[in-house]
């Protein structure tokens with residue numbers, strides 16, 4: 001039994017981190033870029049630990065040099081998602097990788113990504129929306145450029161603002177200016193916290209950046225009063241169990257806190273994070289949750305509903321996706 005064909009909603013997917021290795025290898029070949037050091041003998045991404053993962057990620061991104069590369073990336077990523085039953089996905093986009101944070105360049109990259117998304121919607125029936133993320137380890141000043149790009153292109157396709165990158169660099173409050181700018185423009189917010197940082201990082205993120213959703217957030221489990229607050233305030237966690245297990249952020253599957261967080265009333269959702277880097281897919285996430293915790297169709301329908309409610313897209317899109325989920 002596999003959940004491959006079960007319709008799925010995914011909220012936490014790093015766009016370049018979802019790039020199939022074969023796609024990056026073919027781009028590298030076209031452009032004569034030597035990336036042999038970042039692949040293993042079987043052609044998968046190769047790295048030692050989380051910091052090395054970030055540098056391999058940056059190396060893979062050097063192949064993505066033009067709007068057209070990003071249009072092709074959009075199709076390659078969505079083909080993989082659609083093959084795993086995903087009907088709606090929100091992906092993190094960083095203007096840092098698309099024109100270095102320049103607004104004019106970003107608009108060109110964005111137009112190309114939207115072109116790819118429209119084609120994927122027509123041919124594969126999958127809907128993509130983008131969340132602009134600043135990258136924490138690049139510091140608060142570059143984050144402001146991303147926030148500026150976010151505010152200027154907020155609309156039908158760019159539906160939110162957030163922060164990714166190395167969580168242990170600086171404190172959440174360092175980025176308050178960028179989050180305030182996005183919030184004042186009416187943008188919904190999400191922020192990585194509590195993947196590597198403890199409950200204090202989650203608590204500071206909620207206090208200083210006030211996001212509707214937290215990326216990961218799983219370390220909140222070490223402070224049950226914080227878990228209660230997250231549940232009471234309806235803050236949604238974008239949980240990526242396969243990523244946490246792979247990077248040893250939480251221990252192995254049976255130890256993963258998603259079950260307890262859910263039992264304590266937290267709105268949890270399930271995503272893949274950077275699927276080819278962590279050897280996972282949305283199918284595998286659902287299958288492992290079924291195998292580890294005995295979750296079944298009703299649980300996954302509930303997870304999908306929570307995710308769709310927490311999605312940052314407009315109401316008409318939500319209604320259309322809800323129709324697709326009802327078929328499950």
Ligand SMILES: [Zn+2]
Pocket residue numbers: 012014164192215273
């Ligand atoms: Zn992430």
